[in-house]
Amino acid sequence: MVHEKHPPKGDVVVRKACDNDQDAIIAIFNHYAKTSYAAYPEMLVNDRFFPFLREGTVAFYVLEQTPQVIGFGLIKPVLPFPAFIRTGMLTYFLLPEFTGQGLGSLLLIRLVGDATDLGMTSLVANMVSKNKESIRFHTNHGFTEVGRLNDAGTKFGEPFDVIWMQKMLD
DSSP: OOOOOOOOSSOOEEEEOOGGGHHHHHHHHHHHHHHOSSSSOSSOOOTTHHHHHHTTOSEEEEEEETTEEEEEEEEEESSSSGGGTTEEEEEEEEOGGGTTSSHHHHHHHHHHHHHHHTTOOEEEEEEETTOHHHHHHHHHTTOEEEEEEEEEEEETTEEEEEEEEEEEOO
8 A cells, every 4th residue: 555645734743642642543553553564463453552552651742733643652661670761662653644754753852852851771662574664764763783583473474573673872
């Protein structure tokens, strides 16, 4: 499926996510669940996914071009123990027609700022080895591959590796 790019027509703002964003966030995630390797599940998630996604977040934002939520991003500690509060795990997704316009970078800059303010020393992201766009995005933003789980999962009937990438913060 090809998505026509839509340059932002109005101001795009980064704001804190709220409960009213649940449906938009789930819709964005479900697009990738059913169409690509960007989200791990093959099946659509339901409204129970939002509390799971939100649980433990130290930063949670949406990208909004009023009145539409066009993306979201968050940070959680890499593991849910106080010893790991210095390393954050990122999750973020944009509607496909808004990718490639610097909006993912805008969201990442906000998340990096929050991570730094929280005293984090690094951020990690994990992705399917078949998700070349995500690997390129992270590499272009200072992340390096620090680990790989070979043949870790399958989606659409095809096996994939999980790549872990890390960015050290100044």
